[in-house]
Structure formats: structure tokens, C-alpha cells
Amino acid sequence: MNNKLLVDERQADLGNFMVGRLLPFRKKRQVGPFTFIDHMGPTKLGPGRYMDVNQHPHIGLSTLTYLFEGQIEHRDSIGSVQNIAPGDVGFMTAGKGVTHxxxxxxxxxxxxxxxxxxxxxxxxxxxxxxxxxxxxxxFPAAEIPTWQEGPITFKLAAGEAFGKKAPLQGFSPLFMVDVFSSAETTLKLAGQLCGEVAFVIVKGQINVDSQKVDAGQMLISKTDEQCEICMDANTQLLLFGGEPLRQEHFLLWNFVSSDKDKLQKAKAAWQAKKFPQVPGDDTYIPIPELKR
Known part of the structure; x- marks a missing residue:
């Protein structure tokens, strides 16, 4: 695989547990249209320790939530209320501004x-x-295209890949695939994906060009060119990527835009409490002081 980058998770606090952040990083700000990845857990929650992420805003992006274990209750300022369970896909598009x-x-x-x-x-x-x-x-788990090829189970969470199409297409050419292999095998990607490709190792290990990549790491290739990887037994991956957006995008806290002025306006609007609110919720997460 040519032009590959290897990324390790960086730990950060989210509510009452830690998350690992894989994207963006200094050498690569996006993979296709994907601009940010939080890995939640694996962890145990229970009495006195729950996920409680208070009201916060977004602009210029969609959030894709995909779980293996547990549940999240999503509420937003347009009135949506939805429990997201393992295998479901929740996709909130902020556009000009939303709070959740x-x-x-x-x-x-x-x-x-x-x-x-x-x-x-x-x-x-x-x-x-x-x-x-x-x-x-x-999109509930029952609607997600799922198929088996040898020891590999595929679940197409979003976009188009492997000749199949997910109910969730997003707003530009992209893909996200959950891949699990019960036995050691080779996953061949030539002609199956279009655009930049990232491999997030959820569990297990892969081998690429004699290099081992472990759980908690992400491997990025700029193209799918004749790419193949060796998966160890009981290895699970998320493949995601797609065609890069034609303009550079910028990130400021929870805001994404191709226009830096929009980021500053969104920041000022949140500080002035001018964003729409989640019905019945008066919580508020202030914008953190950014390191210079």
C-alpha cells in the first residue's frame, strides 16, 4: 500500500469516560469528507457513571453515530428524540446550526x-x-446491508462499497464499512472502494506490507490502489473514506466550515446563547479555551 500513514489514538475526556481521538491530526486533517473520529470506550458504565454530554452546537457537518455495545439517547434542537442501539446508524446533519x-x-x-x-x-x-x-x-440495524464472504462479515453503514449501497448516502461520495473476520484471511480492496481509505482497527490486528497494526490504531491510504491487507482471526475493522471535498475545510471546536469567518460567527453565536435549544433542556457547554 503506497502513501500510508499510521495514527495512534489520543485520549480525551468525554462525560464520565475516556474517548480515543484518531482524526484530525497534524499530517492529515481529513479522509475523504470525514473530518473527526471519537472512539467511545470500550468501558463499563453503571450506577453514578453514565454518558451525559450536555447541550452543545454544530455547524457545517453531519455526525455519524455507530455503536457496538450500549445505547445513546440523542435529542436535538429540531425536536428529534432517538435511542441509538448497537448496529444502528444515527446521522445528524447540522447545516446552518443545530444543538444536541x-x-x-x-x-x-x-x-x-x-x-x-x-x-x-x-x-x-x-x-x-x-x-x-x-x-x-x-437507520436501524435491520436496515443495514449485511453479507458474508468466507470468514468475513460485512456491514455497510454508509455510502457505496463492494458493489452495494447503504440507505445512508450522505451528501458527497463516501463509504463506511464494519468488517469482521472470524479467521485469518486476506481482504482485497482493489476496485471495491472509491477515494481515500482509512482502516480503524477496532479489535485484533492487521498486517500490511509486513507491518503489524493493532487495535486502537488507524492506517490511512490516499487511494485504494490494488490494496490488500491480512486480517488476524477475530479482527474487526471500520473502513471509511471517499472522495475528498474540493475545498479545504477548517475545524473550530464543534464547528466545521470551508469559510473561517463562519467558524468565528458560530463561536460568537454560541457564546451569546443565540443557537436554537433542545426542547426542555437548559444545559450549556461553554467553548473551551483553545491552546495557542
Missing amino acids: TERTPQQLRDGREFAMHGYQIWVALPPELEEMEPRFDY
């Missing part, structure tokens, strides 16, 4: 301990759609 919360659902706050593990991935919008009306789309 992410919490452990009430039915899991019953004294039990439970596992929490998943990813939230941000997808930048093309410049002409940055001012679109916000919306929320939800």
Missing part, C-alpha cells in the same frame, strides 16, 4: 452495569450545503 445532547437512556439507569463501545464520526458538508436546514436521519 447525548445521554445514557433512562431505561439503562436502573442499577445495572453495562458495556459502552462505539464511534462518533464527523462528516464535513460540501460548501454549497453548509447552510442547509438541519435534519436527523436514523
